């Protein structure tokens with residue numbers, strides 16, 4: 001069985017322990033501190049937080065995923081879902097359903113898991129005040145108990161009409177739950193910064209910043225080579241270092257790479273440079289239609305800027321060398337292209353450097369030039 005997973009929260013054998021961060025996080029949680037967890041995409045924020053809380057004795061986790069919420073009813077339903085998972089016990093369940101009665105809740109049993117789920121009526125839950133009802137239900141569950149609330153992809157609430165009001169409402173409710181640590185996670189760094197670092201935001205300075213950095217190289221090597229070993233593959237430090245550099249030490253991308261390397265190797269094999277190349281081609285095959293579609297949507301200038309980023313890197317995109325290679329007349333045009341590429345979510349800016357969201361797309365773009373098409 002393929003021992004690698006990517007694009008989801010990992011646990012058990014798929015999760016590489018991060019004892020130092022886990023210890024810091026547990027200490028914060030034990031002291032009731034609210035946290036905003038930051039870190040680059042696919043660095044392992046959600047996995048670290050959920051695995052760490054699961055290991056703190058006696059603590060329960062109420063995990064709400066706000067990914068892609070677009071309406072007030074979506075926000076309510078994500079919370080309802082989390083409550084149902086938090087408390088499957090019958091009496092609590094009935095109490096929750098009673099608390100939500102004016103949102104006309106329906107209880108169903110998930111066919112796959114056999115677990116009951118609650119959903120509210122989308123017409124009944126149109127008004128932002130419905131979120132208040134849900135927050136009261138959260139308070140009812142966590143008050144006086146050892147519990148920790150995790151709000152993942154928190155910034156997506158801003159995509160809801162009146163999102164700012166919902167966020168302000170949350171802030172005032174959370175203030176009264178001072179014994180319960182709330183942990184906010186998000187993958188859109190700028191939106192999260194706006195919520196927690198802007199003096200105008202109700203959440204300004206309301207949570208301690210907790211940074212998630214890459215997994216220490218040696219720990220990650222031991223973990224990844226151990227996973228390969230379960231299927232009889234050997235991985236040297238040198239080859240691993242190449243994968244790390246390619247994936248810029250992002251665990252989610254390293255695991256995606258490993259997943260492909262696994263597919264192109266067999267038991268008894270040593271992973272070589274050749275396996276890395278085959279693995280990349282495997283990924284390009286799988287992604288080629290979406291990569292081509294991304295590329296087709298760009299203007300000529302945007303594509304040239306993207307290609308130059310892939311070749312030169314994104315530290316000095318306004319330099320003379322960059323402009324020459326991209327064949328763009330002035331830095332204002334490069335800037336406009338960079339903004340468009342960021343808006344299309346192909347690249348992002350961190351600390352002044354532009355990076356590709358996906359290292360595999362970066363390599364695909366880089367090679368297109370080499371082939372001249």
Ligand SMILES: Nc1ncnc2c1ncn2[C@@H]1O[C@H](COP(=O)(O)OP(=O)(O)OP(=O)(O)O)[C@@H](O)[C@H]1O
Pocket residue numbers: 005006007008009010014015016017018039040041042043044045046047048186187215251252253255256
């Ligand atoms: N501790 C870990 N051990 C092994 N792999 C990990 C670890 N943390 C993250 N990963 C890899 O990264 C992927 C993404 O992890 P996770 O969803 O936790 O990251 P994230 O930072 O929350 O991502 P996003 O920015 O998309 O929210 C996982 O599917 C896994 O492949």
Ligand SMILES: [Mg+2]
Pocket residue numbers: 045046047152185187
């Ligand atoms: Mg996440």
